[in-house]
Amino acid sequence: MKKIVSILSLLLLFANISFAIDNLASELEQNSWIRVNQAGYLPQDIKVAVFISLDPSSAQEFKVFEAATDKLLLTGEGERAAAAEWGMQSAFRFNFSSIEKEGGYYIVSNGVKSPVFKISASAYDGLADFLLEYMRQQRCGDNPYTGELCHQHDGFIVDHPTRAGERVDVRGGWHDATDYLQYTTTSATSVYHMMFAWEQTKDKSVFKDKFNAAGRLGANGIPDILDEIRWGLEWLLKMNPEDKVMFNQIADDRDHAGFRLPQNDTVDYGWGPGKGRPVYFVTGEPQGLGKHINRTTGVASTAGKFSSSFALGAQIFNEIDPQFAAVMREKSVEAYEFAVEKPGNTQTACIASPYFYEEDTYVDDVELAAATIYHYGKDEEWRKKADYWGQLEPVTPWMELGRGRHYQFYPFLNLGHYYLAISSHGATREKYLGYMKDALEHLKKRAGKDPFMYGVPFLWCSNNLVSAAITHAHLYREASGDDSYLEMEMALRDWLFGTNPWGTSMIVGFPEGGDFPMYPHSSYTVHNGDLTYGGLVDGPIERELFLERAGKSLTKPDEYAPFNNGKAVYHDDIGDYASNEPTMDGTAGLSYYFSAMEAIGKSYSKKKR
Numbered sequence: 001m002k003k004i005v006s007i008l009s010l011l012l013l014f015a016n017i018s019f020a021i022d023n024l025a026s027e028l029e030q031n032s033w034i035r036v037n038q039a040g041y042l043p044q045d046i047k048v049a050v051f052i053s054l055d056p057s058s059a060q061e062f063k064v065f066e067a068a069t070d071k072l073l074l075t076g077e078g079e080r081a082a083a084a085e086w087g088m089q090s091a092f093r094f095n096f097s098s099i100e101k102e103g104g105y106y107i108v109s110n111g112v113k114s115p116v117f118k119i120s121a122s123a124y125d126g127l128a129d130f131l132l133e134y135m136r137q138q139r140c141g142d143n144p145y146t147g148e149l150c151h152q153h154d155g156f157i158v159d160h161p162t163r164a165g166e167r168v169d170v171r172g173g174w175h176d177a178t179d180y181l182q183y184t185t186t187s188a189t190s191v192y193h194m195m196f197a198w199e200q201t202k203d204k205s206v207f208k209d210k211f212n213a214a215g216r217l218g219a220n221g222i223p224d225i226l227d228e229i230r231w232g233l234e235w236l237l238k239m240n241p242e243d244k245v246m247f248n249q250i251a252d253d254r255d256h257a258g259f260r261l262p263q264n265d266t267v268d269y270g271w272g273p274g275k276g277r278p279v280y281f282v283t284g285e286p287q288g289l290g291k292h293i294n295r296t297t298g299v300a301s302t303a304g305k306f307s308s309s310f311a312l313g314a315q316i317f318n319e320i321d322p323q324f325a326a327v328m329r330e331k332s333v334e335a336y337e338f339a340v341e342k343p344g345n346t347q348t349a350c351i352a353s354p355y356f357y358e359e360d361t362y363v364d365d366v367e368l369a370a371a372t373i374y375h376y377g378k379d380e381e382w383r384k385k386a387d388y389w390g391q392l393e394p395v396t397p398w399m400e401l402g403r404g405r406h407y408q409f410y411p412f413l414n415l416g417h418y419y420l421a422i423s424s425h426g427a428t429r430e431k432y433l434g435y436m437k438d439a440l441e442h443l444k445k446r447a448g449k450d451p452f453m454y455g456v457p458f459l460w461c462s463n464n465l466v467s468a469a470i471t472h473a474h475l476y477r478e479a480s481g482d483d484s485y486l487e488m489e490m491a492l493r494d495w496l497f498g499t500n501p502w503g504t505s506m507i508v509g510f511p512e513g514g515d516f517p518m519y520p521h522s523s524y525t526v527h528n529g530d531l532t533y534g535g536l537v538d539g540p541i542e543r544e545l546f547l548e549r550a551g552k553s554l555t556k557p558d559e560y561a562p563f564n565n566g567k568a569v570y571h572d573d574i575g576d577y578a579s580n581e582p583t584m585d586g587t588a589g590l591s592y593y594f595s596a597m598e599a600i601g602k603s604y605s606k607k608k609r
Contacts, residue, residue: 030112031053031054031055032051032052032053032054032055032058032109032110032111032112033051033052033053033112033503034049034050034051034062034094034107034109034112034113034114035049035050035051035052035114035498035499035500035501035503036049036107036114036115036117036494036498036499037117037493037494037497037498037499038115038117038497038498038505038511038514038515039123039124039127039497039498039505039510039511039514040117040118040119040120040123040124040511041117041118041119041120041123041494042119042120042121042123042124042597042600042601042604043100043101043102043119043120043121043604044100044604045097045490046095046097046486046487046490047095047096047097047099047119047490048093048094048095048096048097048487048490048491048494048499049062049093049094049096049107049114049499050081050091050092050093050094050451050452050499051078051090051091051092051093051094051109051110051112051451052083052086052088052090052091052451052501053083053088053089053090053091053110054088054089054562055089055090055110056089056090057090058089058090058092058109058110059109059110060077060078060080060092061075061076061077061078061109062075062076062077062078062092062094062107062108062109063075063076063107063108063109064076064096064099064105064106064107065105065106065107065108066103066104066105067103067104067105067106067116068103068104073099073105074096074098074099076094076095076096078092078093078094078095078109079092079093079095080092080449081093081449081450081451082448082449082450082451083451085450085566085567086451086501086563086565086566086567087562087563087564087565087566088566091451092109092451093451093453094107094109099119100119101119102118102119102120102121103118103119103120104116104117104118105117105118105119115498115503115515120601121601121602121604121605121608122601122605123597123601124594124597124598124601125206125598125601125602126208126598127507127510127594127597127598128197128201128206128207128225128590128591128594128595128598129206129207129208129210129224129225130507130509130510130533130534131507131534131536131587131588131590131591131594132211132224132225132228132534133509133533133534134508134532134533134534134535134536134582134584134587135174135190135194135228135534135584135587135588136211136215136228137524137532137533137534137535138174138175138176138584139172139173139174139175139215139231140171140172140173140174140175140180140182140262141154141171141172141173142214142215143262143263144211144214144215144216145215145524146261146262146263148261148262148263149263150180150262150263150265151171151180151250151262151265151277152171153271153274153275153276153277154169154170154171154250154276154277154279155167155168155170155250155251155276155277155278155279156168156269156271156276156277156278156279157247157278157279157281158278158279158280158281158289159280159281159283159287159289160281160283163281167276168238168241168247168279169238170235170238170239170247170250170279171238172231172234172235172238173187173231173232173235173236173239173250174187174190174231174232174235174584175262175584176583176584176585177581177582177583177584178259178521178522178523178577178581178582179253179255179256180251180255180262180265181249181250181251181252181253181255182249182250182251183248183249183348183357184236184239184246184247184248184249184302184305184306185248185301185302185305185346185348185357185359185407185410186357186583186584186585187232187235187236187584187585188232188236188302188305188306188308188309189305189410189411189585189588189589190232190584190585190587190588190589191229191232191233191236191309191313191588192305192308192309192312192368192415193585193588193589193591193592194225194228194229194232194588194591195229195309195312195313195316196312196415196591196592197225197591197592197595198223198225198226198229198316199312199315199316200592200596201592201595201596201599202599203598203599203602203603204223205602206595206598206599206602207223207224207225207226207595208223208224209221209222209223209224210224211224211227212227213227213230213231215227215228215231225591226316226320229313229316230317232309233309233310233313233317233328236306236309236310237327237328237331239306240306240331240335243331243334243338244334244338245281246281246282246299246302246303246306246335246338247279247280247281247282248280248281248282248302248346248348248349249278249279249280249348249349250277250278250279250280251267251269251277251278252269252278252280252289252349252350252351252352253350253351253352253353253355253356254267254269254351254352255267256352259523259526259527260523260527261523261524261527261528262523280348280349282299282302282303282346283296284296284297284298284299284342284344284346287346287347287349288349288350288351289349289351290350290351290352292350292351292353292354292356294347294348294349294350294356294358295345295347295358295360296344296345296346296347297344297345298342298343298344298345298346298362299338299339299341299342299344299346300339300340300342300343300344300345300346300362300363300365300366301344301345301346301359301361301362301365302346302365303335303336303338303339303342303365304335304336304339304362304364304365304366304367304368304369305365305369306331306332306335307332307333307335307336307339307366307369308332308365308368308369308372308416310328310329310331310332310335311328311329311332311369311372311373311376312372312376313325313328314326314328314329314332315372315376332369332373333373335369336366336369336370336373339362339365339366339369340366343362343366344362345359345360345361345362346359347359347360355406355549356406357406357407357410358405358406358407358408359407359408359409359410360405360408360409361393361397361408361409361410363389363390363392363393364389364390364393364396364411364414364416365411366389367386367389367390367393367414367416367417368414368415368416368419369416370382370383370385370386370389370416371383371386371390371415371416371419371420372416372419374386374419374423375419375422378424380425383420383423383425383428386416386419386420387420387428387431389416390416390417390420390432390435391431393414394435394438395435395438395439395442396409396412396413396414396439396468397409398412398457398459398465399439399442399443399469399472400438400439400442402442402446402455402457403457403459404457404459405459406459406460406461407461411468412464412465412467412468412589413467413468413471413472413589414472415475417432417435417436418432418436418475418476418479420432421433421435421436421475421476421479421480422479433476433479433480436472436475436476436479436480437476437480437482439472440472440473440476440484440485440488442455443455443456443469443485443488444485444488447488452491452495452499452500452501453487453488453491453492454491454492454495455488456469456492457542458540458541458542458545458567458568459541459542459545460538460541460545460549460578461538461539461583461586462538462539462540462541462568463496463506463536463537463538463539463540463586464536464538464539464583464585464586464589466492466495466496466539467496467536467586467589467590467593468589469489469492470489470492470493470593471589471590471592471593473485473486473488473489473492474489474593474596477489493593493597496536497510497511497514498514498515500540500570501563501566501570502540502560502563502570502572503515503563504516504517504570504572505517506536506537506539507534507535507536507537507590508520508531508532508533508534508535508536508537508582509531509532509533509534510534517531517537517572517580518531518572519572519573519574519580520532520535520537520574520580520581520582521573521574521575521576521577521580521581521582522535522574522581522582525574526574532582534587535582535583535587536582536583536586536587536589536590537579537580537581537582537583537586538577538578538579538580538581538582538583538586539570539579540568540569540570540579541568541569541570541578541579542567542568543564543567543568543569545578546569546578546579549578550575550576550577550578550579553573553575553576553577553578554571554573554575554576555573555574555575556573558571558573559572560572
């Protein structure tokens, strides 16, 4: 995702509106801060604000006031937390869960007042659909945001033993991030997450119909999430045109040639400026067209993702478009058989620099494929197959180890475990509930006394891991009825909306009127002065990793300097591609969780009537 920062971005930064700067300026005059969830809390949530301070003598007392009347509602004592790891002298967790009445509130402690926040059953209404704003903005081929066609010459096969140089039509799909590379691994994961959201969300009314299949404004009788799902599935079919012929990637890091709009992408890959990009054939062997060679060992990580996506796609479109579903059902089984024939991982390829998606795992992908087929078909043979692969990786490695290289343990969330944890087969159900609980226990223990209950490693794209953690915790709670990890789930969710050292939301444009990224690493921001609405940014990153990857990327003084003296750093800076670049798979990964939050809110409202 590395980019070259242009002079235009500097001009944009210094000419931009002063809202965010003024807000931060007032914050920097303080030495204590109260961080809250700016999106708001559902009435029955575990509700916690976090106090951090450079003053070691801060008192633990806090008071909660009703914003409309300034009436004191609650006086409490905060729970002391570990401040030093965030470069602070004191930190407390302020629990005000007893307040359930809907309305606006603020907290006061040590002479500091928090931002006003709300408790409301509608706190997350519309968020699942808002995430789709970014997905549409990322469309390749025909981009509804720009209104322009792009990458119409894709592409030319590379690394095939007999078909290298052959033209293949792989137009469509989504750009991975601000760069225009396209990966099967992240795209298949994204479309699966959106399908899972649609299938699992009990109240389908959370998904609206405001856009047509082309992503343009105007209802077409189909919920927008299904339009986006179909856009992704049709591209995956192009990337797997026949049995055992799979493509893993379009373009490579020669793409990193500065900020430009997609229709103006004129990178020359050998077929003329903007006249076609390489399409990497899945070989199952170490791959790379230059001196940098990846560590591919097989096809199963990619084939498994094709299989699971087609299996769930067939289920969703079975009645909507039976012919489309039948094609995917057949291809799902073919892809699964190819995966078990050539087990191993397929990594992405690079040319210019030794940075690629280092996916080292594959058993979770094969498990998810078999578990999806089992869940919707109830065939015991598929349960046994899923169980075989699932036992090989009881806990997703990043959750267990607290470390990992870039996309080493991907997908970050193992949904196959969830399907087996809700199996009607008793022994299987208990086994996988145990696996899911073990993962959460690792996260909880690693969080320790962290003021934000944060036990997620600060890898590149840490917010994607947070998304995986809250989804995993919510699904475990749904499947087991065990709410032992509910406070951690709520804390990690709140982290995404400002209950973090920086006090900022990590979703661009949400909540409206809140503090969210104003300078995302995006060509749309540079060229159009616009934001990547709905996009989840990479998120905080370990300091040393930031310095290694993007240490010279900042374009302006660090406005978050007081909060960047701890174990991770974050910059709302257009140059920081390590912490402030939105990603397509991270954004799609939140689809289920926030559709579930909205459904919970709607259910609460109905009960109150």
